[in-house]
Amino acid sequence: MAHAFVASLQSEWLKKKGSLASWMVVTGAFFTPTIIIIARLVYHERLPALYASDGFWRLLWKNAWESMAIFLLPLGVMLATSLIAQLEYKNNTWKQLHTTPLPFTVIFFSKFTVIAAMMLQFLILFNLGIWLAGVIPQIIIPGVPWPGAIPYDYFLREDVFYFIDCLPIIALQYLLSLHYRNFLVSIGCGFIFWIGALGTLSWKYGFLFPYTYCMFNYLKAGVETKAAVPPVNIHGMAIGYFLIFTVAGYYLYIKKKDKG
Amino acid sequence: MLSLETHNLSHRFSSGQDVLRNINLAVEQRSIYGFLGPNGAGKTTTLRLILGLLKRQEGSISVFGKPFDKNRIDILRRVGSLIESPSLYGHLSAKENLTIFQKIYQCPAANIPHVLGLVGLGDTGRKKASQFSLGMKQRLSIALALLPAPELLILDEPTNGLDPNGIIEMRELLKTMNREQGITILISSHLLAEIEKLVTHLGIIHQGEVIFQGTLDALKHKQQQTLHIVLEAGDPHAAMRLLLDDGMEALYTDGGIRLPAMTKTEIAAMNRKLVSAGVEVYAIRPVKNDLESIFIDLVNP
Numbered sequence: 001m002a003h004a005f006v007a008s009l010q011s012e013w014l015k016k017k018g019s020l021a022s023w024m025v026v027t028g029a030f031f032t033p034t035i036i037i038i039a040r041l042v043y044h045e046r047l048p049a050l051y052a053s054d055g056f057w058r059l060l061w062k063n064a065w066e067s068m069a070i071f072l073l074p075l076g077v078m079l080a081t082s083l084i085a086q087l088e089y090k091n092n093t094w095k096q097l098h099t100t101p102l103p104f105t106v107i108f109f110s111k112f113t114v115i116a117a118m119m120l121q122f123l124i125l126f127n128l129g130i131w132l133a134g135v136i137p138q139i140i141i142p143g144v145p146w147p148g149a150i151p152y153d154y155f156l157r158e159d160v161f162y163f164i165d166c167l168p169i170i171a172l173q174y175l176l177s178l179h180y181r182n183f184l185v186s187i188g189c190g191f192i193f194w195i196g197a198l199g200t201l202s203w204k205y206g207f208l209f210p211y212t213y214c215m216f217n218y219l220k221a222g223v224e225t226k227a228a229v230p231p232v233n234i235h236g237m238a239i240g241y242f243l244i245f246t247v248a249g250y251y252l253y254i255k256k257k258d259k260g
Numbered sequence: 261m262l263s264l265e266t267h268n269l270s271h272r273f274s275s276g277q278d279v280l281r282n283i284n285l286a287v288e289q290r291s292i293y294g295f296l297g298p299n300g301a302g303k304t305t306t307l308r309l310i311l312g313l314l315k316r317q318e319g320s321i322s323v324f325g326k327p328f329d330k331n332r333i334d335i336l337r338r339v340g341s342l343i344e345s346p347s348l349y350g351h352l353s354a355k356e357n358l359t360i361f362q363k364i365y366q367c368p369a370a371n372i373p374h375v376l377g378l379v380g381l382g383d384t385g386r387k388k389a390s391q392f393s394l395g396m397k398q399r400l401s402i403a404l405a406l407l408p409a410p411e412l413l414i415l416d417e418p419t420n421g422l423d424p425n426g427i428i429e430m431r432e433l434l435k436t437m438n439r440e441q442g443i444t445i446l447i448s449s450h451l452l453a454e455i456e457k458l459v460t461h462l463g464i465i466h467q468g469e470v471i472f473q474g475t476l477d478a479l480k481h482k483q484q485q486t487l488h489i490v491l492e493a494g495d496p497h498a499a500m501r502l503l504l505d506d507g508m509e510a511l512y513t514d515g516g517i518r519l520p521a522m523t524k525t526e527i528a529a530m531n532r533k534l535v536s537a538g539v540e541v542y543a544i545r546p547v548k549n550d551l552e553s554i555f556i557d558l559v560n561p
Binding site: 007015095096101257259 | 308311313315332333334336337339343344345346347348350352359361363364366404
């Protein structure tokens with residue numbers, strides 16, 4: 001089984017090569033850092049004071065994650081997950097995949113692992129983008145001081161939290177995109193859930209909604225908003241929802257009567 | 261020894277409509293089995309059931325002598341397939357498409373250029389599969405089916421989209437693989453003419469039921485039995501009376517009087533008798549049914 005899983009994982013990784021989902025990971029990761037670099041080069045006169053301030057990297061981190069945590073990450077995860085499953089529907093390849101000597105369990109989890117790996121890939125590239133957003137203006141603009149040491153442990157901890165908080169979105173979008181042939185169903189549902197998450201941020205029970213956790217993780221950092229930052233462990237809840245959606249998705253996939 | 265056997269395989273759609281009724285296929289090892297039937301007869305549904313793409317409802321399926329359900333992985337390791345339209349990743353090249361499945365089957369990487377060469381796609385380079393013509397996609401799908409060096413090849417209408425040359429090349433390729441490597445081939449088609457030069461055995465399915473199964477020779481024997489003569493006369497009723505009085509097995513049909521095959525001398529004698537009895541004879545023509553006509557007769561009784 002382990003051997004089959006590795007083989008399946010290799011094949012799934014190859015499939016995403018050059019696909020829209022893989023391009024989304026790269027462009028999505030560098031989108032916000034690029035905007036920050038451009039903005040800093042335009043307003044370069046403010047840079048010496050900014051780079052000399054304490055907590056430069058934390059501020060940069062917060063700026064970079066602002067649009068990412070609320071908009072780009074949930075929507076990007078939703079799209080990338082749906083696109084990965086859609087690769088099989090669009091190319092009419094489920095039937096070919098399901099007639100290979102692979103257990104259905106291996107197919108389900110190897111695809112899932114690739115999506116999770118893409119999420120990790122995104123986080124690594126986004127961290128690289130944030131670093132570049134700090135370094136490039138300092139190199140280009142004369143007289144800007146070096147911003148000091150990067151708080152690696154803080155970055156790493158937050159990355160882990162964002163990864164965990166995205167897992168329920170990945171699992172539910174994966175369930176939907178495996179179950180429904182029509183791409184619009186998973187994207188449409190995801191979009192409605194995302195709007196729902198935005199709408200429930202200020203509700204005291206908003207934390208019950210599984211698409212809110214990335215947003216709450218950003219907002220808990222002390223941003224002044226009307227959002228009701230929940231008094232519960234949102235990461236634990238994210239893992240709980242992730243497990244429920246994964247088991248449900250797996251059950252529906254295994255029980256599907258028509259496999260291509 | 262049988263490579264593939266189905267026993268009373270039946271299937272119905274969720275709407276309750278019966279698609280297959282008691283399908284009993286017996287595909288002998290090293291044979292080329294043509295699975296023939298008009299569009300919508302149930303060929304693809306049968307093949308999808310055999311490959312586990314549809315959940316089995318009634319009946320049983322054995323491949324290489326083992327029940328499919330309990331030995332799915334072991335069986336699929338030895339089977340190559342192409343079901344209906346090509347299944348390819350359009351954003352990848354031919355080689356990349358094959359590499360995906362080479363990883364899964366864990367077969368030698370050398371199989372990739374080998375099968376690409378077999379189907380004439382050795383020089384497609386980095387061209388994406390989505391830019392291929394339908395014929396090229398079909399060839400690549402066949403290469404994919406051949407990739408794991410299967411013992412049983414299941415091909416559903418593999419010549420769709422191929423030009424006449426492509427069909428001939430495909431036929432020769434399959435014959436060679438069957439002869440030299442002993443691969444058993446189950447190939448479906450809705451055109452008998454397309455596969456009669458290829459197959460050793462035939463199963464004919466119509467409206468979800470197998471109406472003929474046997475060797476090609478058995479079907480040809482059936483063809484011999486259907487040789488007959490058609491007579492057109494001015495007064496067919498009078499002609500019928502004369503022929504029946506003479507002890508002939510004459511059958512009146514819309515197109516004329518149908519008679520069993522006879523020699524030229526017997527035909528001349530019959531003609532003389534009818535004319536001398538005052539019956540005008542307009543035409544006497546022998547009808548030799550080709551296999552296609554037999555197929556049509558079988559599916560349109």
